[in-house]
Amino acid sequence: MTTKVLFEKTKVLTDVPFHYCPGCGHGIVHRLVAEVIEEMGLAPTTIGVAPVGCAVFAYDYFNVDMFEAAHGRAPAVATGIKRVQPDKCVFTYQGDGDLASIGTAEIVHAAHRGEKITTIFINNAIYGMTGGQMAPTTLVGQKTTTSPKGRDKDWSGSPIRVAEMLATIEGSAYIERCAVNSNANIIRTKKAIRKAFETQMAGKGFSLIEILSPCPTNWGQSPVEAMKWLEDNMIPYYPLGVMKEV
Amino acid sequence: MAKKLMKGCEAIAEAAVQAGCRCYFGYPITPQTDIPEYLSARMPEVGGVFVQAESEIAAANMVYGAAGAGARVMTSSSSPGISLKQEALSTIAGAELPCVVLNVMRGGPGIGGIAPSQGDYYQATRGGGHGDYRQIVLAPASVQEAADIMYGSFALADKYRMIVMVLADGFIGQMMEPVDLPMGATPEVEKPWAATGWTPESDRPRAVINSLYIKEPDLTKLHERFAARYAEIEANEVRYEAYQLEDAEFVIYAYGTMARICKSAIAILANEGIKVGMVRPITLWPFPTKAVYEAAALDSVKSTLTVEISAGQMFDDVRIGVNGVKPTEFLGYAGSKIPTVDEIVAKIKSMKGVE
Numbered sequence: 001m002t003t004k005v006l007f008e009k010t011k012v013l014t015d016v017p018f019h020y021c022p023g024c025g026h027g028i029v030h031r032l033v034a035e036v037i038e039e040m041g042l043a044p045t046t047i048g049v050a051p052v053g054c055a056v057f058a059y060d061y062f063n064v065d066m067f068e069a070a071h072g073r074a075p076a077v078a079t080g081i082k083r084v085q086p087d088k089c090v091f092t093y094q095g096d097g098d099l100a101s102i103g104t105a106e107i108v109h110a111a112h113r114g115e116k117i118t119t120i121f122i123n124n125a126i127y128g129m130t131g132g133q134m135a136p137t138t139l140v141g142q143k144t145t146t147s148p149k150g151r152d153k154d155w156s157g158s159p160i161r162v163a164e165m166l167a168t169i170e171g172s173a174y175i176e177r178c179a180v181n182s183n184a185n186i187i188r189t190k191k192a193i194r195k196a197f198e199t200q201m202a203g204k205g206f207s208l209i210e211i212l213s214p215c216p217t218n219w220g221q222s223p224v225e226a227m228k229w230l231e232d233n234m235i236p237y238y239p240l241g242v243m244k245e246v
Numbered sequence: 247m248a249k250k251l252m253k254g255c256e257a258i259a260e261a262a263v264q265a266g267c268r269c270y271f272g273y274p275i276t277p278q279t280d281i282p283e284y285l286s287a288r289m290p291e292v293g294g295v296f297v298q299a300e301s302e303i304a305a306a307n308m309v310y311g312a313a314g315a316g317a318r319v320m321t322s323s324s325s326p327g328i329s330l331k332q333e334a335l336s337t338i339a340g341a342e343l344p345c346v347v348l349n350v351m352r353g354g355p356g357i358g359g360i361a362p363s364q365g366d367y368y369q370a371t372r373g374g375g376h377g378d379y380r381q382i383v384l385a386p387a388s389v390q391e392a393a394d395i396m397y398g399s400f401a402l403a404d405k406y407r408m409i410v411m412v413l414a415d416g417f418i419g420q421m422m423e424p425v426d427l428p429m430g431a432t433p434e435v436e437k438p439w440a441a442t443g444w445t446p447e448s449d450r451p452r453a454v455i456n457s458l459y460i461k462e463p464d465l466t467k468l469h470e471r472f473a474a475r476y477a478e479i480e481a482n483e484v485r486y487e488a489y490q491l492e493d494a495e496f497v498i499y500a501y502g503t504m505a506r507i508c509k510s511a512i513a514i515l516a517n518e519g520i521k522v523g524m525v526r527p528i529t530l531w532p533f534p535t536k537a538v539y540e541a542a543a544l545d546s547v548k549s550t551l552t553v554e555i556s557a558g559q560m561f562d563d564v565r566i567g568v569n570g571v572k573p574t575e576f577l578g579y580a581g582s583k584i585p586t587v588d589e590i591v592a593k594i595k596s597m598k599g600v601e
């Protein structure tokens with residue numbers, strides 16, 4: 001009897017088991033990014049930059065040359081890498097505390113300079129790694145350990161829409177918001193990631209894919225409830241779609 | 247080669263290019279803005295990289311990225327900007343990467359002033375960023391020496407996979423002096439650890455440029471490597487100038503521009519029959535502890551004087567060096583008030599007990 005391989009894990013992920021919680025979106029997105037890198041034949045020339053956040057050990061998972069950046073600084077680190085190796089594929093992988101709070105200057109100016117890098121931005125509306133504090137992306141009314149009565153708009157402002165903001169910047173070449181809450185959306189996310197890497201390799205400018213992603217642990221929900229909460233609460237505030245394409 | 251009249255900052259920048267530095271990230275701040283201005287024109291001429299970053303935080307993190315990708319890279323700033331770079335410098339130290347950082351010091355704390363100062367000695371020699379690490383610190387006393395030091399810094403950084411900080415003051419940066427610029431790139435070293443793209447077939451392990459050592463034995467091992475490297479540097483890289491120590495009755499300890507001012511005072515005192523010598527540390531880390539001690543211990547020497555444009559920061563290291571063998575006196579002010587030749591002369595005379 002002959003056996004047929006129906007599915008094989010991408011070689012752009014190492015065999016190290018993910019440390020992510022059950023139902024976490026990080027694992028899904030890692031796989032999508034790695035598959036795109038493999039399918040585009042980019043692995044030998046790819047250099048990735050991991051964030052500070054739950055994805056801090058991404059350098060153990062992506063089977064390419066990797067950096068670990070200080071909290072929020074991945075776009076600056078990626079700038080340094082790309083400027084000395086302009087023919088390489090350089091990407092950052094960042095959470096919403098990392099990118100939308102402590103690292104806003106670095107992401108805005110990477111886009112502003114039109115750095116030919118790709119950023120994978122995980123918006124889970126919370127600080128995962130440090131145990132569920134409010135992020136700039138936390139929804140109004142959402143309870144976190146530093147907004148115990150729910151985020152108050154007058155006290156803490158309204159959540160920041162990163163994709164829309166970066167789309168206003170001239171140097172941005174491709175910006176899309178996706179979600180990983182359903183099979184259909186996961187397939188769309190993978191297509192978007194591919195588009196972002198293609199934009200970079202064509203030398204068009206800065207590309208970023210914002211991905212709405214569940215954090216069941218710090219949302220205090222089961223994995224299934226978290227997917228539903230994302231759909232019912234995050235997508236209405238953070239509309240999916242292409243924000244910028246040149 | 248004929249000497250050329252050059253401003254300190256420009257001579258330093260050109261020396262970096264000649265040493266093979268092809269990558270600069272920076273942000274404007276007085277009194278070192280001539281460096282990014284010069285390199286913004288010069289780097290493209292030699293196929294190099296120049297980026298004016300959005301902040302010193304970003305500039306230093308770009309240095310981290312470029313250094314990890316194998317480039318000869320530098321950044322420069324002045325005191326407030328150097329404070330902002332410390333996050334990345336600590337990261338670079340933790341990831342064992344080579345780079346060169348120039349600090350053209352101005353008075354602090356805070357925004358402080360724009361006049362020359364030596365107030366960042368502690369920050370430079372005690373690590374600056376968080377964590378238990380060292381950087382090599384070199385302090386020039388002339389434009390020529392600043393160019394020579396900058397030229398040699400890249401090879402030094404590559405050799406030890408460490409940060410080399412050139413600690414200059416505003417005088418050195420702004421002064422015009424004739425310089426003989428070094429020619430020819432210093433030898434490149436192999437960087438098999440750099441992140442340049444990898445496949446499982448590559449003849450090196452996958453690169454992970456990182457300062458995170460979450461498992462305790464790993465962090466201890468890092469510090470064991472540091473300790474061995476630091477011991478080697480302390481044994482091989484100490485530099486200082488010993489000046490007119492023979493028969494000296496007093497020894498002055500001073501570095502950078504302050505040491506030049508002290509030389510004028512020493513000449514005046516010599517005319518009046520008072521013999522004063524000087525030890526001028528060129529490496530502030532590794533500090534010339536032994537030379538400092540040996541000068542103080544000379545039979546002819548009665549006591550010592552440390553002179554700084556600070557409230558007495560290097561003075562701590564001098565006292566460790568002198569180790570009680572002779573008295574240690576200090577002259578200096580915090581901020582940018584500079585001890586004058588007359589004050590130095592008067593201080594030595596009072597130490598001798600004459601008017």
Ligand SMILES: Cc1ncc(C[n+]2csc(CCOP(=O)(O)OP(=O)(O)O)c2C)c(N)n1
Pocket residue numbers: 052053054055071094095096097098099122124126127128129130135
């Ligand atoms: C300079 C600095 N400040 C704070 C921290 C602590 N810290 C670690 S991760 C994190 C937040 C991460 O949240 P996010 O970027 O949303 O990623 P997630 O964990 O949700 O994936 C913080 C504040 C740090 N490591 N460094």
Ligand code: SF4
Pocket residue numbers: 019020021023024025026054124128129214215216217218
């Ligand atoms: S805390 Fe949240 S973001 Fe972090 S691994 Fe767990 S589910 Fe994922």
